[in-house]
Amino acid sequence: xxxxxxxxxxxxxxxxxxxxxxxxxxxxxxxxxxxxxxxxxxxxxxxxxxxxxxxxxxxxxxxxxxxxxxxxxxxxxxxxxxxxxxxxxxxxxxxxxxxxxxxxxxxxxxxxxxxxxxxxxxxxxxxxxxxxxxxxxxxxxxxxxxxxxxxxxxxxxxxxxxxxxxxxxxxxxxxxxxxxxxxxxxxxxxxxxxxxxxxxxxxxxxxxxxxxxxxxxxxxxxxxxxxxxxxxxxxxxxxxxxxxxxxxxxxxxxxxxxxxxxxxxxxxxxxx
Amino acid sequence: xxxxxxxxxxxxxxxxxxxxxxxxxxxxxxxxxxxxxxxxxxxxxxxxxxxxxxxxxxxxxxxxxxxxxxxxxxxxxxxxxxxxxxxxxxxxxxxxxxxxxxxxxxxxxxxxxxxxxxxxxxxxxxxxxxxxxxxxxxxxxxxxxxxxxxxxxxxxxxxxxxxxxxxxxxxxxxxxxxxxxxxxxxxxxxxxxxxxxxxxxxxxxxxxxxxxxxxxxxxxxxxxxxxxxxxxxxxxxxxxxxxxxxxxxxxxxxxxxxxxxxxxxxxxxxxx
Numbered sequence: 001x002x003x004x005x006x007x008x009x010x011x012x013x014x015x016x017x018x019x020x021x022x023x024x025x026x027x028x029x030x031x032x033x034x035x036x037x038x039x040x041x042x043x044x045x046x047x048x049x050x051x052x053x054x055x056x057x058x059x060x061x062x063x064x065x066x067x068x069x070x071x072x073x074x075x076x077x078x079x080x081x082x083x084x085x086x087x088x089x090x091x092x093x094x095x096x097x098x099x100x101x102x103x104x105x106x107x108x109x110x111x112x113x114x115x116x117x118x119x120x121x122x123x124x125x126x127x128x129x130x131x132x133x134x135x136x137x138x139x140x141x142x143x144x145x146x147x148x149x150x151x152x153x154x155x156x157x158x159x160x161x162x163x164x165x166x167x168x169x170x171x172x173x174x175x176x177x178x179x180x181x182x183x184x185x186x187x188x189x190x191x192x193x194x195x196x197x198x199x200x201x202x203x204x205x206x207x208x209x210x211x212x213x214x215x216x217x218x219x220x221x222x223x224x225x226x227x228x229x230x231x232x233x234x235x236x237x238x239x240x241x242x243x244x245x246x247x248x249x250x251x252x253x254x255x256x257x258x259x260x261x262x263x264x265x266x267x268x269x270x271x272x
Numbered sequence: 273x274x275x276x277x278x279x280x281x282x283x284x285x286x287x288x289x290x291x292x293x294x295x296x297x298x299x300x301x302x303x304x305x306x307x308x309x310x311x312x313x314x315x316x317x318x319x320x321x322x323x324x325x326x327x328x329x330x331x332x333x334x335x336x337x338x339x340x341x342x343x344x345x346x347x348x349x350x351x352x353x354x355x356x357x358x359x360x361x362x363x364x365x366x367x368x369x370x371x372x373x374x375x376x377x378x379x380x381x382x383x384x385x386x387x388x389x390x391x392x393x394x395x396x397x398x399x400x401x402x403x404x405x406x407x408x409x410x411x412x413x414x415x416x417x418x419x420x421x422x423x424x425x426x427x428x429x430x431x432x433x434x435x436x437x438x439x440x441x442x443x444x445x446x447x448x449x450x451x452x453x454x455x456x457x458x459x460x461x462x463x464x465x466x467x468x469x470x471x472x473x474x475x476x477x478x479x480x481x482x483x484x485x486x487x488x489x490x491x492x493x494x495x496x497x498x499x500x501x502x503x504x505x506x507x508x509x510x511x512x513x514x515x516x517x518x519x520x521x522x523x524x525x526x527x528x529x530x531x532x533x534x535x536x537x538x539x540x541x542x543x544x
Contacts, residue, residue, distance in 0.1 A: 017294070020294055021294075026290075099405075118293060126365050126388050133368075142412065245382065260383070
């Protein structure tokens with residue numbers, strides 16, 4: 001008789017290995033089998049050299065392997081007694097299909113652990129200097145998949161534009177159409193907006209503008225492959241000030257902004 | 273002439289030190305000065321033994337030190353050339369006043385790093401088996417402070433109840449009043465609801481019910497001090513199934529639910 005293994009749904013965070021949690025790092029180091037999404041940063045796979053690693057080829061908006069197949073692979077590996085890690089971008093329960101996998105594993109009698117991750121929905125705006133909440137500007141935030149567009153618009157068109165910060169994930173290609181419909185629903189053209197690409201990665205990029213301008217923002221060719229998000233709300237208006245103070249890796253800046261070095265003592269590690 | 277130090281706004285995550293990011297851990301280990309909120313888990317302070325540590329006494333809803341005073345302390349320490357860490361529960365930009373501190377530091381010419389954290393707004397529901405998004409149930413989620421109530425109700429009353437998962441932070445004490453007003457605004461009494469207390473801590477607790485029942489849920493006396501959140505939405509309806517499969521530390525279960533041990537091979541670390 002074999003003991004059934006465990007499946008651990010691990011949130012990888014926005015990509016940079018430094019933004020893994022300690023628990024996620026440990027799960028990777030101990031894993032026998034790792035099933036990872038195509039968008040997962042390759043540097044993370046170096047952290048589990050002894051595991052069998054399989055890309056399940058899933059990209060946001062382009063699923064090369066059916067969810068049912070992935071769930072079946074997880075069940076099969078766990079039934080062979082393996083410690084299985086299912087590695088997902090961001091957090092497993094933020095547009096990551098973690099719930100579907102957990103239900104399939106529950107139905108098969110396989111124990112599941114969930115390791116929450118840093119979600120790009122919060123860390124992405126932060127990398128561009130946008131706090132998703134800010135006293136007097138937004139006491140909350142709304143995270144939505146921009147795909148399918150109908151569901152996205154149905155929620156946004158009921159919302160007072162000033163109510164909360166809105167973060168639209170997978171929003172790069174559909175943004176012109178969404179902008180047009182929001183303007184049609186009465187959102188002001190002057191509403192602050194930002195496009196953030198590849199947050200926390202080496203090619204992170206942002207553009208701050210207005211809602212009316214957002215649809216026509218030109219993405220540089222060398223950034224066209226990066227995953228992108230749209231941020232709408234009054235908190236976007238303070239981002240330029242906050243970015244002036246920001247230092248560190250993976251920050252999203254505008255093409256024209258200076259990229260200051262770290263403070264000398266932070267860079268050299270010298271004790272003042 | 274002294275070199276100006278850096279202030280690092282660090283998200284501590286939901287409390288368990290294992291849910292710190294690698295970058296946050298490193299910032300704590302290297303810090304000269306740490307200013308921490310009262311709600312920060314004491315185990316985190318053991319990770320920065322060589323730093324001067326100061327509680328700035330801030331609790332959600334009860335600020336014992338004015339925000340301006342905290343910002344002034346950060347500026348002063350940085351100007352003395354120190355590596356300063358400002359340690360906050362969850363993520364620095366989710367109801368953490370990180371934006372206010374970043375603006376104050378920018379105005380003073382002090383460089384800022386932001387280390388995003390695992391936000392309780394996502395990890396809290398997850399600890400009770402609630403995925404904030406789930407295909408066919410919710411393509412997004414809304415995070416709101418339950419305080420002040422007027423702002424909270426203004427947003428919620430415009431929202432179709434089925435649109436997204438709603439996570440209300442700091443919601444324990446005000447929930448009866450919020451429930452009454454949502455029912456008055458036409459939300460159905462049968463809408464799935466959950467109260468989650470002390471997520472990811474040793475006394476984590478949850479109760480799944482309906483919106484109509486939520487206001488009258490009795491909190492056990494030994495849990496009355498824990499920070500709490502309310503989760504509303506169709507994703508709550510699958511939590512009981514997911515919880516049956518869940519293993520690991522810090523899970524929020526109902527009082528009557530069994531608390532299964534980890535799978536044998538996961539617990540012992542034996543290779544199958």
